[in-house]
Amino acid sequence: MYPGKWAVKNPDKPALIMADTEAVLTFGELEDRSLRLANHLRSIGFEKGDHIAVMAENRFEIVEALWAALRTGVIITVVNSHLTAAESAYIVDDCDARALLLSTRLEKSSEVAAGCQQVENRIRIDAVPDGEAGEVFAGWDEYEAVLAAASAIRPEVEPRGDDMLYSSGTTGRPKGILPGATELLIEDEDVALISLFRALYGFDDETIYLSPAPLYHAAPLRFVMTTHSQGGTVVVMPRFDAEEALGLIEKHRVTHSQWVPTMFIRMLKLPEEIRCSFDVSSLKVAIHAAAPCPPEVKRAMIEWWGPVVYEYYAATESNGLTIINSQQALERPGSVGRDGVKGVVHICGPDGEELPAGEVGVIYFEATSALFEYYKDPSKTAASRHPNHPDTWATTGDMGYLDEDRFLYIVERTTGLIIVGGVNIYPQEIENALALRPSIADVAVVGKTDDELGQVPVAFVQLADGVAEAGQAEEIRSWLSDRLARFKIPREIYFVPELPRTPTGKLIKRNLPDPATLAG
Known part of the structure; x- marks a missing residue:
């Protein structure tokens, strides 16, 4: 874990490079x-x-x-x-x-x-x-x-x-x-997180890691720590820009990187002549996480960058981990990988009962080490624990299912479900269907109260630059009619200048306008 030995071995080697100024910290x-x-x-x-x-x-x-x-x-x-x-x-x-x-x-x-x-x-x-x-x-x-x-x-x-x-x-x-x-003392080399990343992704003293995300986020901060512990160099972007990121991969011969799906989408939507002008052949590992990645986006990235795309499913809480490589992702579109790397997944129903393969429920990880706590919030901590296994099973509120081979699929957070006439609709499925539509820059789907059905899905759409609103709602519904069941197609579509996302790509749906106050 301790990078001081690299200071002794090679004190002038760059530990950090700022992408914009090229300033170096050795x-x-x-x-x-x-x-x-x-x-x-x-x-x-x-x-x-x-x-x-x-x-x-x-x-x-x-x-x-x-x-x-x-x-x-x-x-x-x-x-x-x-x-x-x-x-x-x-x-x-x-x-x-x-x-x-x-x-x-x-x-x-x-x-x-x-x-x-x-x-x-x-x-x-x-x-x-x-x-x-x-x-x-x-x-x-x-x-x-x-x-x-x-x-x-x-x-x-x-x-x-x-x-x-x-x-x-x-x-x-x-x-x-x-x-x-x-x-553990800092001199101890047996630090679980670093040992895991080293084994999974091959971090070593020749690693050049590109960090395109804010350093206050868990994944970038911990991958920077891992890179330094192994003697590698980190290239830090002050903020993400799709074309600039590709240029940095070529310039610094980046070997490792970590992304969120919105970054993939923005790079894929660059004109083909721009995308193809950069040499990304140095990449050995392109990790993505933090939010669900539409299968079409994953496939397009693998076709472009090759089988270097890896996904993991985890949370800042670090209560468990699943992983999936490129080949597995192509074979099982939408999966975030198998458990057993860190913790065992259990899919549970409303009363805590464990559900069979294929059934959607709350995702719990059975931890192999001490569980996290929410600081000064014992009630939220208690709510994260399984009713029958409070000392070892914990959840962050995500829902999903396991297939017969224990590959995990995420469907939604418990707070994001839309229940239409008693039928569960998962907004992510609708959002995924629209992710690569050229006329759409970004999309969010939420539920709106309906007197007859209880709720109906509605969409907030940020159009791509230069696309006019006229006729787009009808085109979007037509696009979805060949891809989704009729009851999943948003009843109303609201066009907004920008969606409220964190810089790490997560939608803050509570910051969207209340659909009840908007005209359809």
Whole structure:
């Protein structure tokens, strides 16, 4: 787990490269700067289990803080930089942060700072903003000054810390996800997550990993950690751009990468002459997760990039994992893989009874290690446990089914079901059918109350650039009539400028307009 040995072996090797500026952080610099920050935390009284929060755009300091926490026994929360100031301040307060690192480059940094004055140790990254916006930073320490004043001597014992990231809050207020007990020292090489990724995806000291997503998200942060632990180099994009991502794969000869399906869709919708102009032959592993991937999108990516596309199904809660490779995905369209890699899947009905193959129910993982907890929320923690196996089975609320060979298929979250006259409709199926339609940039399907049927499906559609609304509703319904049963076709279609998605690609359906208030 500990990347310091790579600083000794090859201190000038790039650990991180910023894609936009080509700025480089070497392993020697990462070792020195994370050690100094760790020693600063110790000097101000931090002990194992204390909490630190970091909020910044994609930049080196997030990774420095991560490794400082991991080598200090500290629990680190990287705050979503796209939240409102009030939402950000809530998380900093809720996670009981004793220290906050905040980038002043963020447009709302002064508002966040004003809402976090109760934190005892406050460190600003970059200069104080001009005028009134900077007044709230009075008394804040400056990051580079903190590092310069800290000791660079490595202590004999460095207890292992961990991350406590927050749920995306797509169905309510985000909650901190406290992982199971982590008692390993940082020098210990037998860290389950890293050993698993190394075995599954071949991370080593020749890995060049492209990170196109926000670093506050669990997957990018943990894949960065894995890459560094093995001596590989990470290329960080400040934000995703489809054409730029392809250019970076070619330029840096990227071997590993991690994506979400919306990124695949945006790359596939580039003009063919642009897509084909980039050399992506260096890719050995292109991992995707975080949201369901339409089978047509998966097939198109495999045809383009070759059998390097891998999917896993997991959650920030880390209660279980399924995996699937390209060949298996082509043979079993829509599956997210088999269980047994980490945890065993159980599909359960409303009363907790286990269901046979082919029947849809709530997905529980039978854990092989200590279960997660929702921080300071025992009721939500209890709700995630199976009624008959509360110590070992947990769910995040997703629904799906297993086939006869134990391949898992996701159908929807329990909160997303549309029940039409007693029949379950899964919005994902409708969304998948429209994902690659050229005239549609994005789509979300939800239920609308209906006096006769209880609910009916309706769609919110973001049209592609240059596509006029006139006639599109009829064309979309006609398109679906050859692909879905009639009762699944949205009764109404609302055209919107943009859908509310997190930067990691998850739809925030609660932020859509209420269909009951809209004219059909």
